[in-house]
Amino acid sequence: MLPQRHVAVVGAGPSGLYTAQTLARTYGMAVDVFERLPAPYGLLRYGVAPDHLRMKKLTAVLEKVLQLPGVRFFGNVEIGRDITGEELGARYDAVVYAVGASGHRALDVPGETLPGVHPATDFVSWYSGHPDADLFTGLDAVRSAVVVGAGNVALDVARVLARSAQELTVSDVPDRVLEELAHSTVRDIHVVARRGPDEVKFTLKELTEMGDLANADVRVHADNRTAAAARPASGEATCAAVLDGWRGREMSSKPRTVHFHFGLSLARIEGTSRVERAVFAPTGSSLGGGRETVLPAQLLLGAVGSHGRPVPGLPFDERRGVVPNVDGRVDRCDGATSREYVVGWIKRGPTGVIGTNRADALVTAATLAADLENGAALPRGRARPMTAGELGTVVDWTGWSGIDAAEVARGALRSAARVKVDAWTEMLAVARGVSAGA
Ligand SMILES: Cc1cc2nc3c(=O)[nH]c(=O)nc-3n(C[C@H](O)[C@H](O)[C@H](O)COP(=O)(O)OP(=O)(O)OC[C@H]3O[C@@H](n4cnc5c(N)ncnc54)[C@H](O)[C@@H]3O)c2cc1C
Structure with a gap:
């Protein structure tokens, strides 16, 4: 052979x-x-x-x-x-x-380096328990968060911010992430898209889910585009149709609101020692033209793409x-x-x-x-x-199986399928322990 x-x-x-x-x-x-x-x-x-x-x-x-x-x-x-x-x-x-x-695409606007401004993927890495993720704290000082982007990653981070910590107990987020989310004072989450509802990259399923959140209402704001015209509705189930259906929705008394804004291009991020507000111009307006939209933001997440x-x-x-x-x-x-x-x-x-x-x-x-x-x-x-x-x-298969088992055991304490082990040192120690005993 x-x-x-x-x-x-x-x-x-x-x-x-x-x-x-x-x-x-x-x-x-x-x-x-x-x-x-x-x-x-x-x-x-x-x-x-x-x-x-x-x-x-x-x-x-x-x-x-x-x-x-x-x-x-x-x-x-x-x-x-x-x-x-x-x-x-x-x-x-x-x-x-x-x-x-x-890698991630930069927002490329003044103010991007202010504290409180992050690529959405950094926030994702944090709540996912990635061992390289920086500690994310300060959600107890955030009332208004702005998410720039019109893809599923923007929806993911908006949804995690909108959910109560209680809802995420059954997920695999590390304990310290759950604790931080439990202290979150976020009330408003603004998802801001450059283009119109007919051009978003959300998938229908993920967008529809936003309308059924236990802890948050949705609100769709007027399309601010000056240049592009929205396409007529075709009766098809599309993101534009879902968003349109939410326009006249009654607000309930849920603690959080996810706002959708369209036709707005981020012009700059302002703040003294950290982000305080995001300033948008209507997409398609010449520089300086059109009325600016200012959204308060103690947290700004850029979800404009990986690279x-x-x-x-x-x-x-x-x-x-x-x-x-x-x-x-x-x-x-x-x-x-x-x-x-x-x-x-x-x-x-x-x-x-x-x-x-x-x-x-x-x-x-x-x-x-x-x-x-x-x-x-x-x-x-x-x-x-x-x-x-x-x-x-x-860390071979035996070592990983040890980490896996430790996460499943940790999850049992929280009615979750698993809870992540999220620190390098701990992951390696667990893996070494089982490999040595194998
Ligand atoms: C925030 C987010 C949410 C998503 N949610 C969904 C979803 O809900 N549903 C869905 O279908 N898709 C989702 N996707 C898309 C999906 O995750 C990707 O399609 C898929 O993971 C891409 O697979 P990949 O193997 O190319 O890259 P990755 O999944 O990124 O895997 C690359 C691997 O290579 C490793 N690596 C990198 N460099 C080295 C090196 N030098 N040496 C050794 N190892 C290395 C990395 O650690 C990583 O484990 C999501 C993507 C993102 C960013």
Whole structure:
């Protein structure tokens, strides 16, 4: 029998794990998955909102991938820090980069650096218990929060701010996050979109959910556009129709209100020592023209999009934030194959849902398998897969299972499926403890 092909996958998010699944199951390859965090699942664990419990259950599918014969998990190993991509390339038949898009687009307005102004993804990382997240405090001094953006991430952060801490008890948010949310004095959450209701990027399901929150009313403000005209309603279930239906809604006595504003472009953020207000101009008005809208804000979250970061050693398209590729094969513009591949957000940009990465993984895996078949690989049997001993403190499957079990046990105290362990030191200590005892 021919020696097995060995592939390294960098990143244990949805795209990396779907690729590992296809390479192992369909093409019979051995796959080592390297992940910089001690925990797998990428944004499914650290991005998908904690109150979307059904979506979180997808981890059960990805968990099975890491248990497939021939698939190994190397957590707490950062490519570029603990080992270079070049070293991986010398030891594996191919390397697949599934590193996501961890950067964010800037708001690019005066006042952006004032305290209290954050990328929405920082807030997401905090409530998701990402071990790199900065401590987020001061919600007890926030009455009005402004969220700039018209995609699902804007809805996610607005919804988490709108919910009561009680509602989030059954989620996986760390205890200290729940405590901070319990002290929140937020009354008004303003979601502000540049364009009109007919051009938002919300998905219908996520938007509709905003109308059914137990702790918050919704209010839709007039469309401030001066240039674009709203399209006539077609009777179809669209975001514009949902928003239109909310226009005349009676306000109840719920403690919080989510306001939707359209046709407003952020002009500047003002405040003395921290953010106090956000100033918007009508989209389409010439600079200085049109009446400004001023919204009070003790917290401002920019949800204007993620952006990929360069991967050391690989070409990079700065504008799109992706690694140029042809069907997943890294395109070095010389026509040669360097046995390097990409998948997921670093391949196609930060778009699509989790399932989109599955179809994407099939394409990258097929390209890789065809290239290896056509001889673009190390000579058979020459691959030298890494061993944990070469890499320092690896969190392997046993180590991660220990963290997983600790989270499930913590969740039982709060009627939640799990409660996250969110500090590096604690995650590593738990992993080390179980690995030592195994
Ligand atoms: C806030 C937010 C909410 C979302 N909510 C939903 C939702 O409700 N439903 C839905 O379908 N989709 C949702 N998405 C989209 C979904 O999360 C993405 O489609 C998906 O996670 C992209 O997968 P990926 O594998 O490309 O990237 P990621 O999920 O980001 O995974 C990349 C992985 O690579 C690791 N990594 C990065 N660099 C290195 C390195 N140098 N060495 C080793 N490892 C590395 C990272 O730690 C990470 O684990 C959401 C996205 C965001 C940002």
